[in-house]
Amino acid sequence: xxxxxxxxxxxxxxxxxxxxxxxxxxxxxDLRVCxxxxxxxxxxxxxxxxxxxxxxxxxxKAVLALEQVLVSKVPLxxxxxxxxxx
Numbered sequence: 001x002x003x004x005x006x007x008x009x010x011x012x013x014x015x016x017x018x019x020x021x022x023x024x025x026x027x028x029x030d031l032r033v034c035x036x037x038x039x040x041x042x043x044x045x046x047x048x049x050x051x052x053x054x055x056x057x058x059x060x061k062a063v064l065a066l067e068q069v070l071v072s073k074v075p076l077x078x079x080x081x082x083x084x085x086x
Contacts, residue, residue: 004042007034017044020053027053 006018014033021030032048051059 007042014045015042017042021050023050029053029056029059 002020002022004017004019007015010016010033014035017030017032017034019030019032021028028050029052030044030048030050033045034042035045037043
């Protein structure tokens with residue numbers, strides 16, 4: 001399965017697109033800033049992140065950790081447990 005599975009507006013000109021992509025015969029998750037060309041077609045931009053599908057659980061943990069910090073307003077901790085200013 002390839003292609004965009006979810007997208008949302010980043011701003012009035014760009015969208016964040018979540019897709020499955022194969023790179024060098026390895027299936028992965030592609031999170032990319034997309035834009036519309038002059039013909040209105042959605043095109044991938046240079047800014048993005050590609051991860052092996054196996055890393056999806058870690059990506060989900062990262063997003064949930066970000067949400068937890070925002071909701072609980074607890075001090076943000078870095079991966080090595082040093083406090084990081086927001």
